[in-house]
Amino acid sequence: MNIALWIAQGILGLIFIMAGMMKAFQYEKAKEGMPWVKEYSKGLVIFIGLSELLGGLGVILPYATGVAPSLTPIAAIALGIVMILAAGFHAKRKENQAIGMNILFLALAIFVAVGRW
Structure with missing residues (x-):
């Protein structure tokens, strides 16, 4: 189970970090690759990017380093919330x-959150 959790954490972390x-x-590159970016302010897009970056780091680093490992499931829950909001956004x-x-x-994210809780 631990190996499966690490694989899930690695996938989540890398995807969200990237x-x-x-x-x-790389705001200009994001505008080219994601049509929605053109319709929203640069500040909002950067805020979303920083949130995803921190969530990606938070799903890996706390548990990997042993420093505040309880932050890993919290980061996974936060990324899950981001995905729920993103699904609604894309549905709209x-x-x-x-x-x-x-x-x-x-x-x-749910698998990591439950597994690491």
């Missing part, structure tokens, strides 16, 4: 292919 870094530090925009990924990442 997505967060692009939104937070009729971006159905993105909702599938949101549900997959939500399931991984």
Whole structure:
């Protein structure tokens, strides 16, 4: 079970770190790859990116280092909430292919949150 949890944490962490870094530090590249970014302020997109980046780090680092490991399931819950909100956002925009990924990442986040609680 521990190995499965680490794999899920690694996937979640890497996906959110990469997505967060692009939104937070490569705004122009994010505008090209994500149509919704053009419709929202740069500040909001950077805030979302920093939130995803910190969530991605939070799902891996606390448990890996042994420093405040209780933060790992909290970060997983936070990422799950982000995925619920993202699924609603994409549903409103009729971006159905993105909702599938949101549900997959939500399931991984729930698995990590429950497994590490």
